[in-house]
Amino acid sequence: AxxxxxxxxxxxxxxxxxxxxxxxxxxxxxxxxxxxxxxxxxxxxxxxxxxxxxxxxxxxxxxxxxxxxxxxxxxxxxxxxxxxxxxxxxxxxxxxxxxxxxxxxxxxxxxxxxxxxxxxxxxxxxxxxxxxxxxxxxxxxxxxxxGHKWLNLPYDxxxxxxxxxxxxxxxxxxxxxxxxxxxxxxxxxxxxxxxxxRARGFAVWAGLRELGRDGVAALVERCCALARRFADGLSAAGFEVVNDVVLNQVLVGFGDDARTDRVVAAVQTDGTCWAGGTTWRGRRLMRISVSNATTTEADVDRSVAAIARLAHGIGGELVH
Missing domain, CATH: 3.40.640.10 (Type I PLP-dependent aspartate aminotransferase-like (Major domain))
Known part of the structure; x- marks a missing residue:
């Protein structure tokens, strides 16, 4: 439009x-x-x-x-x-x-x-x-x-x-x-x-009415803070965070492309959390996007621990 x-x-x-x-x-x-x-x-x-x-x-x-x-x-x-x-x-x-x-x-x-x-x-x-x-x-x-990302409104x-x-x-x-x-x-x-x-405007009105101005701001701030927590935790575990975490996106490398893809697949199969893969600047990376309104610091810590456990269990060099 x-x-x-x-x-x-x-x-x-x-x-x-x-x-x-x-x-x-x-x-x-x-x-x-x-x-x-x-x-x-x-x-x-x-x-x-x-x-x-x-x-x-x-x-x-x-x-x-x-x-x-x-x-x-x-x-x-x-x-x-x-x-x-x-x-x-x-x-x-x-x-x-x-x-x-x-x-x-x-x-x-x-x-x-x-x-x-x-x-x-x-x-x-x-x-x-x-x-x-x-x-x-x-x-x-x-x-x-x-609206279906940060506001957690219906998908379309x-x-x-x-x-x-x-x-x-x-x-x-x-x-x-x-x-x-x-x-x-x-x-x-x-x-x-x-x-x-469909009348998606009603769902938008209801979501914004529930959250209010302060609620939307708090949701954005919390997701950004949780993304930084992801980045800090994975960096401390020895993995490479390749982007400046300015919003809610985190890109992580686990060595070469094949190893990174294996880690992403293992995380998706494990079920503790879900993260997808992406290609950025010619590299395969894990893409973590924090937008769920119910995600907590404990969820992030548990996810970091699961990612680290799975990555360390996969052979290959960690350092790119």
Whole structure:
């Protein structure tokens, strides 16, 4: 939804009505995103007819956040034209956040649309302890965010926020004579591609009503603290934590790739806790994401002990 709104606006700025005329013959839209973007960016570009050839990857820093200098150079070299930039609040592997304030300023100076993928990292804004990580978020044109991670809401709960409601509705709405209220003020079905979507707004309202502002902040802070506890415990046990733990993501190596995969498989079979594997910067790693509202310090300690027990029982070198 965010990128559909972006497509509408950047082409309208170029004098092209994409909803009426489609993409054939339209000015080329350039999309810039970090090299470590989430895969849904690529899928969205395919579904919107822009295609992945429109994508220009921008290099990232040591923790996976987009390099602002590289973004500035890419925008400068591209010159004028319809431009969308996809930024990230919470790298899916490391939790790193882009410098949103500087990046959004760059995008807007080049007349582009700044979209922020904040699947889980957007919630950092709820806590005074982590709010600085998403400074400048409010200057973006659109955000995407999930509720099924940190808020522990039903799985298909997600949000699209657009700073320009008229653009959002123009990109997504539809009308039919038999639909009550159709063609009037935009309603829920005018803002999403899912006309038959369940009333997820009720579950969101109930969750936020239960937690309150302080409850959401406490949930974010506790998960971040537990992630650091995971990192400290596994480091003390002799394993390699490869990322700066800034949110709730922890990446751990157990030696070579094959050994790490064997440890991940052993942990999943053991059943004390569950952690998946990932590939980051060419290495296979265990990815620990702390988001369960009921996880405790005792759970973390028990999990660290189980991971250590299983890893030490697998042959091979621990040191990468």
């Amino acid at each position: 965010g990128l559909a709104a972006a497509r509408h606006q950047v082409l309208a700025d170029a004098g092209w009505d994409v909803e009426r005329r489609g993409l054939p013959g339209a000015p080329a839209v350039r999309v810039f995103a970090g090299a470590e973007r989430h895969a849904t960016i690529d899928r969205s570009l395919r579904l919107l007819g822009l295609g992945t050839d429109a994508l220009h990857p921008v290099s990232t820093g040591p923790q996976g956040a987009i390099d602002p200098d590289a973004l500035a150079a890419a925008l400068r070299d591209a010159g004028p034209g319809p431009t969308i930039v996809c930024l990230q609040a919470g790298n899916v592997n490391t939790g790193a956040c882009d410098d949103l304030r500087r990046a959004c300023d760059l995008v807007h100076r080049h007349g582009g649309w700044a979209h922020v993928d904040g699947a889980f990292g957007l919630w950092a804004a709820a806590s005074p302890a982590t709010r600085h990580l998403v400074d400048g978020l409010e200057t973006a044109d659109s955000w995407a965010c999930d 709960t997600a949000f699209a926020f657009c700073a320009r409601p008229d653009v959002h509705a123009a990109a997504m709405s539809y009308a039919a004579a038999y639909l009550v209220g159709s063609g009037g003020a935009p309603a829920g079905a005018d803002l999403t591609a899912e006309s038959s979507r």
